[in-house]
Amino acid sequence: xxxxxxxxxxxxxxxxxxxxxxxxxxxxxxxxxxxxxxxxxxxxxxxxxxxxxxxxxxxxxxxxxxxxxxxxxxxxxxxxxxxxxxxxxxxxxxxxxxxxxxxxxxxxxxxxxxxxxxxxxxxxxxxxxxxxxxxxxxxxxxxxxxx
Numbered sequence: 001x002x003x004x005x006x007x008x009x010x011x012x013x014x015x016x017x018x019x020x021x022x023x024x025x026x027x028x029x030x031x032x033x034x035x036x037x038x039x040x041x042x043x044x045x046x047x048x049x050x051x052x053x054x055x056x057x058x059x060x061x062x063x064x065x066x067x068x069x070x071x072x073x074x075x076x077x078x079x080x081x082x083x084x085x086x087x088x089x090x091x092x093x094x095x096x097x098x099x100x101x102x103x104x105x106x107x108x109x110x111x112x113x114x115x116x117x118x119x120x121x122x123x124x125x126x127x128x129x130x131x132x133x134x135x136x137x138x139x140x141x142x143x144x145x146x147x
Contacts, residue, residue, distance in 0.1 A: 019130055022049040023106050023138070024067070026056070032110065034138050036131050041072070043079040050083065050091075057090055066092045070104055114138070 020037045022045065033053055037045040050067075057065045069075045075095075084093055101107045118137045124130040 019127060019134065020045075021134065021138075022046060023110050024049070024053060025105055025110065029060075032138055032141065034135075036135065041074050043074045043077045046074045046080055047083050050087070054087065054090065063090070064092060065090055066094060068094045068096060070096050070101075071098050110138075110141075113141075 018039050020039070020041045022035045022037065022041070024033045025031075026033055033049075033056055035045070035049045035052060053065065053067070074080060084091060096103050114134065114137060118133050119130075122133075124133065
């Protein structure tokens with residue numbers, strides 16, 4: 001660009017579309033299970049994520065799956081709790097203390113790097129392009145660093 005001129009970046013304006021993901025770290029397999037959702041995260045989306053985890057657990061003949069989660073509204077809703085109670089034959093749920101993101105390895109190991117490497121300071125033409133890049137990133141890292 002010429003001296004004294006500033007490069008113009010074309011963008012769609014202030015319209016910010018969100019993409020949410022449910023991410024579960026699978027120990028001791030060091031794998032990642034994730035589901036992309038729409039603009040919000042709700043109980044229905046979380047229950048669908050649990051169903052995907054159940055398929056994973058049954059396929060590998062895991063006897064007990066311990067799920068450690070935060071106290072997000074969709075984790076503690078009546079609908080979610082009812083579903084998790086019906087899955088007690090394979091699922092045990094432990095809740096992290098409130099306001100303690102440093103205890104959540106998904107936040108410290110995956111989300112922080114995902115935001116830094118894929119989301120921050122990047123421009124995507126469409127929401128689908130962002131979702132595609134997020135999925136590629138999560139599949140590429142495939143397994144997470146040892147805690």
